[in-house]
Amino acid sequence: METADVKTDLGTVRISDSVIAYLVRKAVLQDKGVAGMDDRYSHAISSVINEKNEGVHVDIRENRIIIDLFINVRYGERIPAVALRLQELVKENVSNSTGLLVSAVNISVDGIIFDEAVKNE
Numbered sequence: 046m047e048t049a050d051v052k053t054d055l056g057t058v059r060i061s062d063s064v065i066a067y068l069v070r071k072a073v074l075q076d077k078g079v080a081g082m083d084d085r086y087s088h089a090i091s092s093v094i095n096e097k098n099e100g101v102h103v104d105i106r107e108n109r110i111i112i113d114l115f116i117n118v119r120y121g122e123r124i125p126a127v128a129l130r131l132q133e134l135v136k137e138n139v140s141n142s143t144g145l146l147v148s149a150v151n152i153s154v155d156g157i158i159f160d161e162a163v164k165n166e
Contacts, residue, residue, distance in 0.1 A: 047105040049145050060143050062105055066098035069112055072138045073101075078127035080158035083115040109148040110139060117156040128152045 048059040073079055082100025102113040112135060118127055132150040139147050 049105045062103040065103045066101040078122035080117045080119045083155040113151045120159045
């Protein structure tokens with residue numbers, strides 16, 4: 046488990062990568078263009094990774110955060126627009142919640158999900 050350190054006058058606060066991943070996943074799944082997170086990457090990395098954070102990989106280097114997202118997009122959404130929206134949302138959410146600098150938000154679109162209404166047409 047990696048941690049990011051936030052130093053204050055009163056001491057140090059350590060924030061684990063799994064906490065950051067949880068914050069990211071919660072924010073991403075609220076976007077209307079995201080149909081879900083892809084869990085293939087997290088299972089390939091380690092069976093220890095919590096399924097609450099699947100589809101999110103957080104790398105902390107010198108208190109800078111690099112986030113990799115593996116998402117499924119709803120059919121009919123503009124993929125570049127969804128990706129840009131997520132990058133801005135994740136960067137703002139993590140920075141506001143932790144006070145840490147987000148260096149990069151990399152997005153991999155692993156699938157397109159058709160809604161039931163579209164499948165039946």
